[in-house]
Amino acid sequence: MTRMYHNLPVEAYTSQGWFDREQRLIFSQTWRFAGLAEDVPEPGHYVSVQAGLNNIFIVMGRDHRLRAFHNICRHRGTQLIRAVGKTQKALTCPYHDWTYDLEGNLISVPDESTEYPNGVDKKCFGLKPASVDVWRGMLFVHPDPDAPSLAAWFGDVDPHLGPHKAEELVEYPEARNAYEIKANWKIVVENYIDVYHLSHLHSKTLYMYDHGKAEYGWKGPHYHFWEPPSAEYSENLEKNLPTPRVIPEPHVGAWVPMLFPGIGIGAGEDSWNLFIITPLAPDLTRIENRTKLANASQWEFQKQEWSSWGFWKGFGGAKYEGKDAMNENDPMASGDFTTEDIYACEQQQKSLTSPYFEVGPPANGESPVTRHQQAVLDFMTAQETAEN
Ligand code: FES
Numbered sequence: 001m002t003r004m005y006h007n008l009p010v011e012a013y014t015s016q017g018w019f020d021r022e023q024r025l026i027f028s029q030t031w032r033f034a035g036l037a038e039d040v041p042e043p044g045h046y047v048s049v050q051a052g053l054n055n056i057f058i059v060m061g062r063d064h065r066l067r068a069f070h071n072i073c074r075h076r077g078t079q080l081i082r083a084v085g086k087t088q089k090a091l092t093c094p095y096h097d098w099t100y101d102l103e104g105n106l107i108s109v110p111d112e113s114t115e116y117p118n119g120v121d122k123k124c125f126g127l128k129p130a131s132v133d134v135w136r137g138m139l140f141v142h143p144d145p146d147a148p149s150l151a152a153w154f155g156d157v158d159p160h161l162g163p164h165k166a167e168e169l170v171e172y173p174e175a176r177n178a179y180e181i182k183a184n185w186k187i188v189v190e191n192y193i194d195v196y197h198l199s200h201l202h203s204k205t206l207y208m209y210d211h212g213k214a215e216y217g218w219k220g221p222h223y224h225f226w227e228p229p230s231a232e233y234s235e236n237l238e239k240n241l242p243t244p245r246v247i248p249e250p251h252v253g254a255w256v257p258m259l260f261p262g263i264g265i266g267a268g269e270d271s272w273n274l275f276i277i278t279p280l281a282p283d284l285t286r287i288e289n290r291t292k293l294a295n296a297s298q299w300e301f302q303k304q305e306w307s308s309w310g311f312w313k314g315f316g317g318a319k320y321e322g323k324d325a326m327n328e329n330d331p332m333a334s335g336d337f338t339t340e341d342i343y344a345c346e347q348q349q350k351s352l353t354s355p356y357f358e359v360g361p362p363a364n365g366e367s368p369v370t371r372h373q374q375a376v377l378d379f380m381t382a383q384e385t386a387e388n
């Protein structure tokens, strides 16, 4: 009998075969977060990102337009560029120096007259385009050059994501970090959207919110969540809330959506945080955090104030040191909700390979967990149907 984890078989969290299907059917078929708009500020700047099976880069052309290309040289397929950077006027492949302009056209082939006596028809060997778009100050790519629009993909959920104007906030670079969690990416997502655990796993770290008043739901495969400050915290709201706020009053609370697949946002009064999930292996997931704050004249002062406050630590500033540190320091006494979450995810993943693993009934506050499992299943089924 297939062992199940609610709506998915346990293999969905442990097997390479399932992981490969997700890479092909989900992560190669959706809009992928590639960075903040300010990562590619001028002509010649670029950033690259893995979108499922595709490595894609965004480059700004001389016309100040953003373009995305598959990061594959048209000669023998070598990756043209790495990570983030600034080039001059052209993109040169490291292998044989075939060179492309910023618009993706092949412009030079070294030793063409001797190596290719019949010449190379350069028009036929431009870089293969992908799609790029900007939403709320974030860059997204899609492997398909004719992808349905980003605005349409997030359109229905957009009104439920809070009043933040992320594109007007400025990044707090010290909060940028990345780490790995030894658990399947869906365990990480499920933990992010599990409302039931908030008052239990995080009883000491997220007490400033009233989880009983949380409002949450779905728009297609995208999850949205909002909760107000707790009564006690609200009493002293003036004092408790940071100045300057990233959202104008009267808005209060935390907006914590999880956009499909694996794009978490955590937005409160003081900061706007990204939680980008990248599956690396069936039992290994990479998280990248980026944080934006109000662009204020009291900037230096605000940063100090803010870095000693709890909310950002979870989203951006947690210094998770891995398993060895965990053995020495009780993660449940860390005072940091991300450390608590990582601990819960990794402990859960460990049990999945046991033949004795079995799940109990989901609580009301776990309905997002089972709904996400269904969203994964539905998305993969729809893609497979479209392929056949
Ligand atoms: S593979 Fe790029 S120039 Fe040969």
Ligand SMILES: [Fe+2]
Pocket: 191, 192, 197, 201, 202, 337, 341
């Ligand atoms: Fe949590």
